[in-house]
Amino acid sequence: MITATDLTCTFRNLSGRHPVTPLRGVSHTFPDSHVTYVLGLNGTGKSTLLRLLCGVRRPTSGRVLVDGPAPGAPDSPDAPGRVTGMFLDTTAVHPGHTGRRHLRWLAAASGLDAAEADRRLTQVGLDAVATDTVSGYSLGMLQRLGIAGALLGDPRNVVLDEPLNGLDIAGVLWLRRLLRDLADSGRCVIVASHHLAEVEKTADSVLLLEAGRVAASGTVAEVRGEHASLEDAVVTLVPRSAGSAEVRR
Numbered sequence: 001m002i003t004a005t006d007l008t009c010t011f012r013n014l015s016g017r018h019p020v021t022p023l024r025g026v027s028h029t030f031p032d033s034h035v036t037y038v039l040g041l042n043g044t045g046k047s048t049l050l051r052l053l054c055g056v057r058r059p060t061s062g063r064v065l066v067d068g069p070a071p072g073a074p075d076s077p078d079a080p081g082r083v084t085g086m087f088l089d090t091t092a093v094h095p096g097h098t099g100r101r102h103l104r105w106l107a108a109a110s111g112l113d114a115a116e117a118d119r120r121l122t123q124v125g126l127d128a129v130a131t132d133t134v135s136g137y138s139l140g141m142l143q144r145l146g147i148a149g150a151l152l153g154d155p156r157n158v159v160l161d162e163p164l165n166g167l168d169i170a171g172v173l174w175l176r177r178l179l180r181d182l183a184d185s186g187r188c189v190i191v192a193s194h195h196l197a198e199v200e201k202t203a204d205s206v207l208l209l210e211a212g213r214v215a216a217s218g219t220v221a222e223v224r225g226e227h228a229s230l231e232d233a234v235v236t237l238v239p240r241s242a243g244s245a246e247v248r249r
C-alpha cells in the first residue's frame with residue numbers, strides 16, 4: 001500500500017522560466033490488491049506523482065508512506081522482497097547493452113542474482129531477443145524490458161508509467177493478465193495511462209488528476225457515474241479534454 005498525503009511538488013526555475021508546480025496538495029491511498037490507474041491530460045502531474053510515490057524525487061511538502069516507512073528508507077532486514085518495483089522511463093537503458101545485460105545489471109544493483117534477471121526476461125517474453133542490443137529494440141520490446149526491471153525481486157508494490165504505449169495486441173492482453181495477477185496476489189499496482197478503454201476494462205480504481213489536483217477518484221463505476229463511458233466522464237470532469245490541441249501548464 002502506498003499513501004500520499006498532501007503532496008505538493010514545485011520545480012524551481014532552472015532555465016529562465018517561472019517555477020512549475022505540477023502537484024498541489026494531492027492525497028490518495030493506493031491499496032493493496034488493486035490496479036489503480038492514474039489519469040489526466042498531458043503535463044498534469046502523473047509522472048511527477050509516480051516519481052514521488054517511488055521515492056525517486058522528494059516532495060516540496062507532504063508525505064509518502066510505503067507499507068509504513070518512507071520511500072528511500074532501507075528495508076527492514078526481515079522484509080520479504082523489494083518494497084517497490086518501478087518502471088518510469090523507456091530511455092533509461094544503455095543502448096549498447098543487451099537486454100539480458102541490462103536486466104542483470106539492474107538485478108546486481110538491487111542485490112539480486114543473474115538467475116532472477118533471467119527469470120524476469122522469460123516472464124516478459126524477451127528470451128528470443130535477450131542477446132540483442134537494446135538499441136535495436138522496438139518500443140514494445142523496451143516496454144517489456146522496463147516491466148521486467150520493475151518485477152525484479154518480486155516487489156510488494158509495482159509502479160509503471162505508461163507501460164501500454166507501443167504494445168501490440170498480444171502485449172496488451174499479456175499486460176492485462178500480468179497486472180491482474182499482481183493485484184490478485186496482494187500487490188499494490190499503480191499505472192499511469194492515457195488508454196481509457198483499457199483502463200475501463202482493467203482498473204480496480206482510478207485517480208484523475210487535473211492541473212495537479214485530484215479531480216476524481218474511486219472505482220471505475222464511481223468515476224463513470226451516469227456517463228456512458230469513462231471517456232465521457234473524463235471529458236465532463238476535465239472540460240479542457242474536449243478537443244483542445246493546446247498543452248497547458
Ligand SMILES: Nc1ncnc2c1ncn2[C@@H]1O[C@H](COP(=O)(O)OP(=O)(O)OP(=O)(O)O)[C@@H](O)[C@H]1O
Pocket residue numbers: 011020022040041042043044045046047048049249
Ligand atoms: N524535472 C523537471 N523540471 C522542471 N519541470 C518539470 C520537471 N518534470 C516535470 N516538469 C513539469 O511538470 C509538469 C508535469 O509533468 P509530468 O511529466 O508530471 O506530467 P504528465 O501528467 O506525466 O504528462 P504526460 O501525460 O505528457 O506524460 C509539466 O509542466 C512538466 O514540464
